Amino acid sequence: MEIFSEVIQLFFSVENFLAIAVGVVIxxxxxxxxxxxxxxxxxxxxPFTFSMQPIAAILLLVGIYKGGMYGGSITxxxxxxxxxPASACTLLDGYPMAQxxxxxxxxxxxxxxxxxxxxxxxxxxxxxxxxxxxxxxxFGAPEFFWLICFSxxxxxxxxSGSMIKGLMAALLGILLSMVGLDDVFGSQRLTFxxxxxxxxxxxxxxxxxxxxxxxxxxxxxxxxxxxxKAKASGAGLAFSELKRCMKSIVRGSLIxxxxxxxxxxxxxxxxxxxxxxxxxxSPNKANFGKGEVxxxxxxxxxxxxxxxATMIPLLSLGIxxxxxxxxxxxxxxxxxxxPGPLMFQENLSLIYALFMGIMLSSVILLVVGNVxxxxxxxxxDIPKPVLFPIVLMFCVYGAYAVNNDTxxxxxxxxxxxxxxxxNRAAIPAAPFLIxxxxxxxxxxxxxxxxxxxxxxxxxFVRGPITWFFIALTVGSIALAFYRFLEExxxxxxxxxxxx
Amino acid sequence: MTTSDPKRRVKIKDMGDVITGVVLFGFALVLLFYLxxxxxxxxxxxxxxxxxxxxxxxxxxxxxxxxxxxxIFQGLLVSGPSEEDERMIEKGSPRRFFMMVVALVxxxxxxxxxxxxxxxxxxxxxxxxxxxxxxxxxxxxxxxxPIVVAFLFVEVMNVPLPMMPFWL
Numbered sequence: 270m271e272i273f274s275e276v277i278q279l280f281f282s283v284e285n286f287l288a289i290a291v292g293v294v295i296x297x298x299x300x301x302x303x304x305x306x307x308x309x310x311x312x313x314x315x316p317f318t319f320s321m322q323p324i325a326a327i328l329l330l331v332g333i334y335k336g337g338m339y340g341g342s343i344t345x346x347x348x349x350x351x352x353x354p355a356s357a358c359t360l361l362d363g364y365p366m367a368q369x370x371x372x373x374x375x376x377x378x379x380x381x382x383x384x385x386x387x388x389x390x391x392x393x394x395x396x397x398x399x400x401x402x403x404x405x406x407x408f409g410a411p412e413f414f415w416l417i418c419f420s421x422x423x424x425x426x427x428x429s430g431s432m433i434k435g436l437m438a439a440l441l442g443i444l445l446s447m448v449g450l451d452d453v454f455g456s457q458r459l460t461f462x463x464x465x466x467x468x469x470x471x472x473x474x475x476x477x478x479x480x481x482x483x484x485x486x487x488x489x490x491x492x493x494x495x496x497x498k499a500k501a502s503g504a505g506l507a508f509s510e511l512k513r514c515m516k517s518i519v520r521g522s523l524i525x526x527x528x529x530x531x532x533x534x535x536x537x538x539x540x541x542x543x544x545x546x547x548x549x550x551s552p553n554k555a556n557f558g559k560g561e562v563x564x565x566x567x568x569x570x571x572x573x574x575x576x577x578a579t580m581i582p583l584l585s586l587g588i589x590x591x592x593x594x595x596x597x598x599x600x601x602x603x604x605x606x607x608p609g610p611l612m613f614q615e616n617l618s619l620i621y622a623l624f625m626g627i628m629l630s631s632v633i634l635l636v637v638g639n640v641x642x643x644x645x646x647x648x649x650d651i652p653k654p655v656l657f658p659i660v661l662m663f664c665v666y667g668a669y670a671v672n673n674d675t676x677x678x679x680x681x682x683x684x685x686x687x688x689x690x691x692n693r694a695a696i697p698a699a700p701f702l703i704x705x706x707x708x709x710x711x712x713x714x715x716x717x718x719x720x721x722x723x724x725x726x727x728x729f730v731r732g733p734i735t736w737f738f739i740a741l742t743v744g745s746i747a748l749a750f751y752r753f754l755e756e757x758x759x760x761x762x763x764x765x766x767x768x
Numbered sequence: 769m770t771t772s773d774p775k776r777r778v779k780i781k782d783m784g785d786v787i788t789g790v791v792l793f794g795f796a797l798v799l800l801f802y803l804x805x806x807x808x809x810x811x812x813x814x815x816x817x818x819x820x821x822x823x824x825x826x827x828x829x830x831x832x833x834x835x836x837x838x839x840i841f842q843g844l845l846v847s848g849p850s851e852e853d854e855r856m857i858e859k860g861s862p863r864r865f866f867m868m869v870v871a872l873v874x875x876x877x878x879x880x881x882x883x884x885x886x887x888x889x890x891x892x893x894x895x896x897x898x899x900x901x902x903x904x905x906x907x908x909x910x911x912x913x914p915i916v917v918a919f920l921f922v923e924v925m926n927v928p929l930p931m932m933p934f935w936l
Contacts, residue, residue, distance in 0.1 A: 320926040431785075433839050437792060437832065444799070444828045451821040456809035458821055489868035489898065492860040655906055658871070658895035659913050662888045665875045666917060670927040675880050682872055694788045712824050724816040757846060 275618035279324060280625045288325040289626055292332020293633045297641045299333070300340020302651065307337020309484065311596045312476040313660070315603070316667035323604040324619060328626040330600055331580075334593050335387060335630050338536065338573050339638055342379040346565070347372055355536035355572045358544045362557065362564030373642065375565050377506035378514065380638040382566040383573040386522035387631045390577030393526040394584075395624050398613075401585035405610035410717035411729050415738030417711045420532045420588045422745040424703050432753045434696045442704025443711065445470060452709075453716060465676045472599045472705075474668040474681035479702065480592070481664050482685020483692050485657050493654075506562070514566035517547035521567045525574015532582050532590045532703075536575040543571025577627060584608050584620065588707070592699045595706050785843030789836045796833035804829060867898030884921075884929040888914025 292314075299310035310333045318326035341356035346363035359379060366375040408416070425435040448459045449469030460466040521543030528539040547567030548557040557564045579590035580597075587609030589595035601608050606616065613620060668681035691698050722728030729735060808822045817823060871891040879887050892910035901907070921927045 316927060317921075431839075431842070433835050433842060434788075437835050437839065440828050440832050440835070444825060444832075447825055447828075453819065454809075454811045454821055456811065456821050458808045458825065459803060461807060486868070489895075490859060490865050492858045493864075493899065654896065654899035654901050655909065658892040658910070659917075661871065661875075661895070662892060662914060662917060665879065665891075666884060666888075666921055666929060669879065669884070669929060670921060673928055675876065678879055679876050682876060694784060696788070715824075716819055719816055719818055724818075760846060 272618050272621070276621040276625065279618055280622040282322075282325070284322060284325045285328055285622075285626055286629075288321065288329040289332045289630050290633050290637070292329040292334075293336040293630060293637045296333040296336020296338075297340040297343075297634075297637050298336075300337035301343040301641065302656065306480070306484075307334055307341070308592050308596070309481045309660075310337055311593050312473075312480050313663045313667055315473055315476065315596060315600055316670040318600055319603065319670065323601075323606055324622050324626065326600055326604060327597060327623060328630070330593075330597050331623075331627055332630050332633070334597070335573075335576050335634055336637065338387075338576055339380065339383040339569075339634060340641070342383070342565075342569055342572070343376060343641065346375045346379065355540050355575075356568075357537065358540040358568035359565055359572070361544065361568070362559070362561045363568075365558070365560035366562065366565065369560050371560065371562075374506050374510070374562060376642045378511070378562045378565045379569045380635070380642065381506065381511055382514065382518045382521070382569040384631055384635045384638070385518050386525055386570040386573040387576055387634060388628075389519070389522040390526050390529065390574045391624075391627050391631060392577075393530070394577040394580050394627065397530065398581050398585045398620075401581060402610040402613040405586050406614070408610070408734065410714045410721055411731055412734045412738065414711065414714040414718055414729065415735050415742060416586065416588065417707050417714060419738050419742045419745060420582075421700075421704065421707055421711070422742050422749065423532055425700055425749060431695065432749045434694070435700045438691070438696050438698065439700040439704035442701040442706075443708035445475075446705045446708030447712070452713065465672075465674065465680075470705075471671050471677055471680065472602075473671045474677040475684050475705065476596055476599065476702070477664045477668055478681040478684025479688040479691075479698050481660060482682065483688035485661050485664075486685060486689045487692065488653055488657050510562055511566075514563045517543075517551065517563050517567040518570040520546060520550075521570030522574040525571045525576075526578040528571075529575030529578030529590065530581045532588055536572045536591075539571040539575045540568045541571070543574070544568045580627070584612070584623075585610060587612075587710075589703060592702055595702050598706060782843040782846065785839055787843075789839035789841075789843055792832055792836035792839065796829050796836055800826065800829040800833065864898045867894055871895050871898070880930050883931050884918045885914045885931060888918065 295310055295314065296307055300307050311330050314330060314333055318329060321329070338355065342359040342363065345356040345360035346367050363375045363379065366372065421439055425432060425439055446469070448466055450456070450460075450467055451458055457467065521539075524543045524546065525536070525539040528542065529536070544557075544564060544567050547563055548554050551557065551561075551563055553561055553563060579594045582588045582590045583594045583598060587598070587607060589598045598608060606612065606619070664681060664685075665678055668677045669675065671677050688698055690696075691701070718728050722731075730739070804822055804825050808825060810820055810822050814820050871894045874887055874891045874894065878890075882890075889911055892914065893907065896907060896910055918929055918931065921929050922931065
């Protein structure tokens with residue numbers, strides 16, 4: 270009862286409600302503009318949260334995340350340009366529907382399936398996070414060491430593109446995280462005598478640089494393309510049509526939940542798996558790819574089903590599941606909070622207040638989404654040449670605000686150039702960021718294990734939990750090799766067919 | 769007339785991967801044999817070498833070295849999937865790119881001395897001209913947005929920014 274009143278006190282504030290609403294609006298707006306992603310929006314919003322209360326700050330970012338997931342589908346449907354990679358699947362049926370004059374119906378189907386999936390995902394978060402945290406309370410340093418090993422390997426093995434490049438990105442991220450003063454001995458590591466680097470590399474300039482600046486550089490390096498105008502027209506979604514799609518929405522949501530709870534998998538995979546599952550089971554399978562409303566609903570359900578579930582490993586284990594939850598982890602740290610099993614013991618009221626906010630965000634998404642459909646053309650018609658200078662301004666102001674130092678602005682631009690090089694070399698940025706975040710945890714747990722075990726390496730195989738995570742780590746490496754060989758085989762097949 | 773057999777030449781399948789691999793190979797060598805020994809101080813007494821501040825950077829360095837070699841081989845032997853053609857971009861005018869660089873330099877060099885608002889206006893104008901934006905009233909945004917965003921940061925969110933040029 271005491272906790273209940275604490276939760277009510279923590280949650281019911283104007284600031285929290287405003288944070289969720291503003292977050293969802295920003296997310297939908299940014300997500301619906303091609304070239305701007307939810308990741309970029311969350312990264313840019315982080316400096317704004319410095320002076321906010323922790324709950325309001327996290328809810329603002331969660332709101333942007335959820336809004337952005339839905340917003341990405343708007344441009345996918347209207348102008349065949351997915352606002353986010355996860356929305357790429359939505360355009361398979363969404364765009365043909367828009368061409369047939371059913372854009373509004375497709376947008377409504379995307380919205381309702383997003384909201385339902387989001388709701389189911391939130392329920393899963395509430396049920397499983399606490400349960401997993403309870404199990405994780407039995408973990409010591411060696412168990413966490415292997416858990417981090419597993420998280421790093423699964424992120425790499427499931428990342429899109431080359432496995433070698435994913436590994437390389439994660440290693441570079443780990444290396445970068447070691448810059449600064451060593452935690453145990455206090456000796457300088459790769460600081461080159463710079464005072465700015467002694468306190469390690471600031472997270473926010475790295476984040477903004479890596480995810481916002483490359484888009485800007487690419488825009489000004491590429492040949493200018495004409496701006497495409499979008500229009501949401503046609504009739505809305507009938508209740509009978511929604512009912513027909515319901516099975517696919519629920520199945521897609523559950524696929525999203527399962528995939529989202531595994532670190533590294535991401536919404537794109539969930540959307541495509543959900544879509545292909547719906548196509549396999551649907552009586553209208555012949556219509557898929559030609560403008561089938563069930564296809565839009567299934568893709569969006571898979572996509573949004575991930576949103577709440579990615580918070581499960583974050584809140585219960587302190588391990589970010591994807592890039593956006595990595596940024597949210599950064600927000601927790603900025604506010605002096607460390608997500609993980611101990612948070613469920615020490616800050617339970619805060620966790621419950623967060624859960625309430627996350628549930629509320631689904632309702633707000635429904636309201637904001639409906640308005641966005643109506644007034645979308647106004648948002649989408651902001652051309653990039655006008656948008657990107659303003660985004661750059663946000664980047665610079667945000668990076669400077671961290672330590673009130675232009676060093677961070679320079680650092681952000683340096684990471685922007687690095688991010689651009691990564692894009693050109695097809696090196697994924699997500700493993701780099703996850704490596705940067707998990708690197709210090711990896712080293713800390715390794716050293717603590719050695720200290721606990723008095724330098725005896727057998728501590729790393731001390732019990733069933735460590736064995737379990739070792740098996741998972743080996744399994745994920747095997748999966749990575751399997752994927753690598755499979756990709757190679759496909760490429761060779763394609764090459765032999767072409768020749 | 770040439771005597772060499774063209775079939776015996778190694779044909780590079782993915783030049784991008786080879787270049788990336790070579791760059792990372794060089795970086796790993798510099799890290800392992802110059803940066804780690806010279807820029808990471810090791811305490812004189814260590815109970816376990818794994819506790820050393822140099823241990824993990826060394827491991828990471830050797831792994832980067834190993835994977836860079838694999839990447840070079842991948843580039844030499846395996847054709848990149850067609851999706852990777854995304855790496856190719858149709859380049860725009862160099863003037864446009866140069867003006868973007870100028871805008872970035874304005875932010876880095878003048879931000880503290882000239883203030884956030886002034887730099888914001890100047891850099892935004894440069895970027896508008898770079899594209900170029902042809903609608904005249906859009907240029908008023910270059911004045912409006914830096915003022916509004918700086919106000920949001922400083923007054924609403926209490927996040928300090930340098931506001932005025934140094935001589936004011």
